[in-house]
Amino acid sequence: MLARRLQPMASQARRLYVELIFQVMGNALQAISEIDEDVQNEARALPEGFLFEMMVMPHGASLVIEHLGNGRFRYHGSEAPRPVNLSIQFKHIAHAFLVLSFQEKTSVAFANDRMLVDGDIGYAVRMTRILNRLEAFILPRLLARRAVKEYPRNLHLPEKLLNATRIYLKVASQFFDTVRA
């Protein structure tokens, strides 16, 4: 009985959590593209104006980023200004929660068919590498190991701390700007 009453609250909490993480990731993707050369090199292969979306099917939370050119991203929030070029779609909110709460690696989620790719698969692979690098930076090593297939061998603590701080500061500043606007 109690479980049945709590179920809607748990669903709502899960939904809010996924929305929040999408916001953090969107802002963090913009931030990391401004400071990390590896991410910029990966992103440069994307066409200018390329719109990438990550969303929960059928009409759930989403994050949209645009490649502005030269490896830089802009976070558009949850609404795309025009049809997206690449969409990675979680089949269900439960699957998004598994990945975004680091209970299932992104690569495992792909292998488990939790997600669909609509668009160029090569770009999807590239965006997954960028997301992995972001997670390796912003998550504590223990958590990052649960999120990515292989923790980068060449990512050492000083670089990780420095970049994580810069990313989080930029994310905070972007959040602050959004709230003020």
Place this chain on the structure above:
Amino acid sequence: MSSTFYEFFCPVKVIAGKAALEHIPYELAGLGGKRPMIITDKGVRAAGLLEPVIAACEESDLDIASVYDDVPPDSSKAVVRDIAGVYRQEKCDAIIAVGGGSAIDTAKAVNILVSEGGDDIAAYAGAGVLKRPLKPFFVVPTTAGTGSEVTAVAVIADTEKSVKLPFTSSFLLPNAAIIDPRMTLTLPPHITAATAMDALTHATEAFTCMAKNPLSDAYATAAVKKISHSLLAVMDNPKDTDGRLELAQASTMAGIAFSNSMVGLVHALGHATGAICHLPHGLCMSIYMPYVLEYNLETIREPLGELLLYLDGPEAYAATPANRRAEAAISAIRRLRDALYKKCQLPRTLKETGKVDESQLDDIAALALDDGSIMFNPREASLEDARAVLQKAWA
């Protein structure tokens, strides 16, 4: 690496064995097909492989309404549009693909156009665009390697935009795959070897990559066993009908396995090498497999060790300590490659192909990194990793 979740799907009716072709009329009638079109290529026709298919149909009063035998090795939008035009003109109502990967992919694409309408196959590119079953579609493979008869994908070139269009839908799967040993009896030795190594790679990667699952494992191990038992025997005696059937079945089983558990870095490197150096796919698989298995070794030690049983038999498996079985499995694959080199000069390194320049390795590595198969490789391969594997495979 046990699966906590998996999906498995294969609705293709497999009709395999002696006189399998003679089942086509009955099976097609069951689906309402009365005027089938055969889609094939000039090589298949020249090898005399169409005659038994047509004879099997005509003996049961099933007239082949049209035969299109000009499918090129890399099929394009224009070819698909032309064949669909012939299909409509001849009022066909079913498709029989007879051939290898290109003929089968082309037939899948033609089936989209003749079922859904239109002339531009690009409109149906991508995943999940198709929403309903297509026309009755049978596949008669003439090589034992691609497994295309049981995969839900097709790739067609858009020559105007210089891109390859992928099509993914379970509706692309044929209603039936007809595996008849007569269809592969005349395969030349080096194609027999390369396509069998393609099938062996499908099975090995299906069994060792991230999306492995209990059902695909069963198909993969059975395929490895059949190839290990029969390949060298068929190389020695190409007219060995039983051996040919074993290889053809293994190819289909490996196809079922990898279409439900995907492949990994061997395929990523192979696709990139094919695109840049135009090496046959099966040959690329044969070259890269041991080097990629060595690269992945510590993450796949358990399943790879298990494969030794199917690669080398129970005696070798029992005689090998558990902690050495993975290395022994790689050695068994290397021995198979050496034997194939002796029998038909199937290259074991990129240098031995004579068609790859060492300066191309950087480009191959870069392209491989963007291949979808790399997502399912158990290790996260970086550009440096891919380059290192290529260097080992060089000579």
